[in-house]
Amino acid sequence: MKIAIIGTRGIPNHYGGFEQCAEYLALGLVNRGCEVIVYNSHNHPYQEDVWKGVKIVHCYDPENKIGTAGQFIYDLNCIFDLRKHNCDIVLQLGYTSSSIWGWLMPKKTIVTTNMDGLEWKRTKYSEKVKKFLRYAESLGVKYSDYLISDSIGIQNYLKETYKVDSTYIAYGATLFENNKEDVLKNYDLRSYEYDMLIARLEPENSIEIILDGVAKAKLNRPFLIVGNHDTPYGKYLKQKFSSFLQIQFVGGIYDINVLNNLRYYSNIYFHGHTVGGTNPSLLEAMASNSLICANDNDFNRYILGNDAIYFKNADDIVNHLVNVKYEENQFQSMLSENKRKIVDQFDWEIIVDQYTNHFKDILKVKKSII
Known part of the structure; x- marks a missing residue:
């Protein structure tokens, strides 16, 4: 052909x-x-x-x-x-x-x-x-x-x-197994002691809601936003949250190995997308053994089912940031199921x-x- x-x-x-x-x-x-x-x-x-x-x-x-x-x-x-x-x-x-x-x-x-x-x-x-x-x-x-x-x-x-x-x-997606903790040094991070999201900085990706929650949680734990922020909306977000030093806009990263390692070692990976089909970054997070907190909508639930935690508003974000720890046993079955889906379906x-x-x-x- x-x-x-x-x-x-x-x-x-x-x-x-x-x-x-x-x-x-x-x-x-x-x-x-x-x-x-x-x-x-x-x-x-x-x-x-x-x-x-x-x-x-x-x-x-x-x-x-x-x-x-x-x-x-x-x-x-x-x-x-x-x-x-x-x-x-x-x-x-x-x-x-x-x-x-x-x-x-x-x-x-x-x-x-x-x-x-x-x-x-x-x-x-x-x-x-x-x-x-x-x-x-x-x-x-x-x-x-x-x-x-x-x-x-x-x-x-x-x-x-x-x-x-x-x-x-x-x-x-491809199951990620080449985890290298030294990638974190470039971002002054320690494994499982930061949270993050990867997305285009657009309103429908719930970024403002997520960051409102980060601000309200008042934690010192770093929160990474990976995505091009040199846009009108990106500049608006940077200005609004400029006083919150834990919120770090690191720009776009296109090296898939770096992205996967950042996902792999994060505490919570936030996925705020509300529009679209099977989102690539969601599958890559699943393949990277991430504990996913997703916007509660049908598109995300079609893929994740019960193998994620969900949010609808900033208060939900606060609750998860304060109470959820990646290494807790209750979440390990979610991680295993998401990796199985990658191998069997995606x-x-x-x-x-x-x-x-x-x-x-x-x-x-x-x-x-x-």
């Missing part, structure tokens, strides 16, 4: 969840004998034409010059280039800035789209933007031959809203196999029609 992956800033990952997904998928598909093309922004740090057997196509991306509108131009450039290749399948990761160009997709190529989360629910967007995102979502459904949902919640939503079926394939090899089978199935349907 010849497969193209579009919708990301490119690989190797230097940005976020879909880029990480594209990286693991591309490598896994190449190892299974597929020919794989991944589209990269021309601004991507990796400038070669091949990466570990994956063909890289660089397309002009003016986002750094003109902002969000540049994403639409970048996606259009990718689709135009895609028309030059005789691919069997296009895997589209997300739809936000690409679905308006869906009618330009090569007609003989099967388009299957991972629909991501419910982007229009994000509180950072104005009503006008939310309206556009719902429209873009509908176009993503319209111009795709097949749909992929990375959570049961998204699968149910697509069925109820658009009366369409989708294939459930979760995000993936390991990247399993996820790549599911994508491979999905591609084979839809290609078989096309050939039977021809």
Whole structure:
């Protein structure tokens, strides 16, 4: 099979969840004998034409010059280039800035789209933007031959809203076993004597609620916020909590080994995401043996079930920070169950196999029609 992956800033990952997904998928598909093309922004740090057997196509991306509108131009450039290749399948990761160009997709190529989360629910967007995102979502459904949902919640939503079926394939993770305590020295931390979160600094990730709880708890224990804070909302949070010295904004960290070690040795790992499907950072926390305190919503409970502690407000955060200790026996079964889920359900090899089978199935349907 010849497969193209579009919708990301490119690989190797230097940005976020879909880029990480594209990286693991591309490598896994190449190892299974597929020919794989991944589209990269021309601004991507990796400038070669091949990466570990994956063909890289660089397309002009003016986002750094003109902002969000540049994403639409970048996606259009990718689709135009895609028309030059005789691919069997296009895997589209997300739809936000690409679905308006869906009618330009090569007609003989099967388009299957991972629909991501419910982007229009994000509180950072104005009503006008939310309206556009719902429209873009509908176009993503319209111009795709097949749909992929990375959570049961998204699968149910697509069925109820658009009366369409989708294939459930979760995000993936790899069980983390390369723990090295010396990573903590760079952050002046001691094992199990700090708490943390990893997220984009956006309102729907409950960061302000969590930090309100940290402030109210009045503990001296360090609290790490990992994520780019050079944004308007990041600056607002830094200013609001500037007097609380235990709250440390450490910026974005993209070395997965460093992230996994920070998760592994934390006391409580907070996951405040309220929008989306199977969140990558949640699975990575499970794979890193983290004691997870998650926002109490269906998306998180689909994955964690009873193997986490939950919060709804800042008072819940205070209660957990004051009373929960990672090493207490009552939490060890949660950690074991979450690691078992990674091995049995979410390991990247399993996820790549599911994508491979999905591609084979839809290609078989096309050939039977021809």
